Amino acid sequence: MTTRRVFILQSVVGTSALASGMVMAAAPMVDEADGAAKGLGYVADTTKADAKKYPKHAAAQMCSNCALFQGKAGDAAGGCPLFAGKQVTAKGWCSAYAKKA
Numbered sequence: 532m533t534t535r536r537v538f539i540l541q542s543v544v545g546t547s548a549l550a551s552g553m554v555m556a557a558a559p560m561v562d563e564a565d566g567a568a569k570g571l572g573y574v575a576d577t578t579k580a581d582a583k584k585y586p587k588h589a590a591a592q593m594c595s596n597c598a599l600f601q602g603k604a605g606d607a608a609g610g611c612p613l614f615a616g617k618q619v620t621a622k623g624w625c626s627a628y629a630k631k632a
């Protein structure tokens with residue numbers, strides 16, 4: 532009986548460790564140096580956007596208030612369909628920015 536309980540306990544612990552491991556292995560962040568990121572002028576910090584190249588950029592524009600951002604409000608990072616399989620920072624920006632309605 533005791534052995535069985537220990538076994539169940541170990542299974543539960545093992546499963547939750549696996550689950551948290553999966554959360555930690557979330558999609559990687561977009562690298563500003565990536566070809567696709569460079570092409571779109573993506574920066575992880577909206578204040579670092581190239582003002583000369585993108586004169587319409589404003590500091591208030593950021594991924595977290597972009598219509599394409601897939602993260603939830605308050606998330607530090609989230610998906611973006613322009614960078615499939617990767618995450619952009621909530622305070623990032625790219626030239627495809629579209630204000631969330």
Ligand code: SF4
Nearest residue numbers: 594597600611625628
């Ligand atoms: S499209 Fe929007 S969410 Fe995606 S990287 Fe550009 S600004 Fe961020």
